[in-house]
Amino acid sequence: MFERFTKDAREVVQGAVADSRRAGTRTVDAEHLLLALLEREGSRASFALAALGLAERREPVREALSRARRHAGLTRAESDALAGLGIDVSEIVARVEEVHGVGAMAGDRKDAGRWSGRRVSFGQGAKDVLEKALRIALAHRDRHIGDEHLLLALTALPGVAAEVLADHGVTYGTVTRVLYGDGGEAAKAG
Amino acid sequence: MTEATDLAERAGDRDPRIGLRAVAALRRLLEQLEAVQVRSARNQGWSWQEIAAELGVSRQAVHKKYGRQ
Numbered sequence: 001m002f003e004r005f006t007k008d009a010r011e012v013v014q015g016a017v018a019d020s021r022r023a024g025t026r027t028v029d030a031e032h033l034l035l036a037l038l039e040r041e042g043s044r045a046s047f048a049l050a051a052l053g054l055a056e057r058r059e060p061v062r063e064a065l066s067r068a069r070r071h072a073g074l075t076r077a078e079s080d081a082l083a084g085l086g087i088d089v090s091e092i093v094a095r096v097e098e099v100h101g102v103g104a105m106a107g108d109r110k111d112a113g114r115w116s117g118r119r120v121s122f123g124q125g126a127k128d129v130l131e132k133a134l135r136i137a138l139a140h141r142d143r144h145i146g147d148e149h150l151l152l153a154l155t156a157l158p159g160v161a162a163e164v165l166a167d168h169g170v171t172y173g174t175v176t177r178v179l180y181g182d183g184g185e186a187a188k189a190g
Numbered sequence: 191m192t193e194a195t196d197l198a199e200r201a202g203d204r205d206p207r208i209g210l211r212a213v214a215a216l217r218r219l220l221e222q223l224e225a226v227q228v229r230s231a232r233n234q235g236w237s238w239q240e241i242a243a244e245l246g247v248s249r250q251a252v253h254k255k256y257g258r259q
Contacts, residue, residue: 072218072219072221072222073218073222074215074218074219077211078211078212078214078215078218079215081208081209081211081212081215082212082215082216082219084208084212085212085216087212087216087219089215089219092219092223096223096226100226100230104226105222105223105226107222107225
């Protein structure tokens with residue numbers, strides 16, 4: 001699959017690995033792919049993000065991702081569902097952090113440096129994004145998988161990345177419109 | 191009007207999607223909590239056997255899950 005990735009898409013994947021290693025996480029997650037995408041310049045994805053006004057709002061997006069991570073990686077929809085059961089995720093995180101330090105529920109390691117040489121593996125979420133990107137490229141009859149397909153995949157799969165992007169007006173629909181024009185909507189990803 | 195809204199809300203509570211989403215989220219929350227507590231116990235010098243006994247699982251299960259950290 002990777003041989004069909006453009007240089008931009010490869011650099012996003014490499015950036016995600018580097019981000020995850022820096023944070024000391026054992027797996028590369030969909031959120032790491034989004035963090036790496038936000039760093040891109042002069043690519044198809046960065047064009048789409050700029051057109052949707054996200055270029056100036058990268059920092060709030062990073063903060064929202066980091067907040068979700070601190071909350072055990074749960075989306076707001078998931079936290080709301082738990083609130084329906086009387087479980088206050090923020091309260092739990094606050095109490096655990098009181099005892100075990102900020103970011104205790106993030107699954108990151110404080111001794112990140114010791115892990116820097118280790119191999120990181122792709123989590124299911126990140127694998128799903130790569131696979132979805134391939135399917136979206138095929139649906140649009142694009143010959144290569146670019147970073148714009150990674151962005152589309154991130155908006156299409158439910159999770160923290162899609163939720164944070166949608167909060168900033170970046171959805172499957174809006175990205176498709178910017179990249180392919182209104183006709184692009186016809187080529188829905190399977 | 192209020193009655194109708196009320197009813198709609200209660201019907202929403204029975205939406206299996208919300209219930210299932212809560213279960214999946216709870217599982218994730220639990221996994222993180224377990225990791226935090228196991229790491230903390232190890233840092234305080236607890237043996238795998240002691241941790242396993244508190245969690246109510248086998249020593250092997252706990253060691254396999256957290257051992258190479």
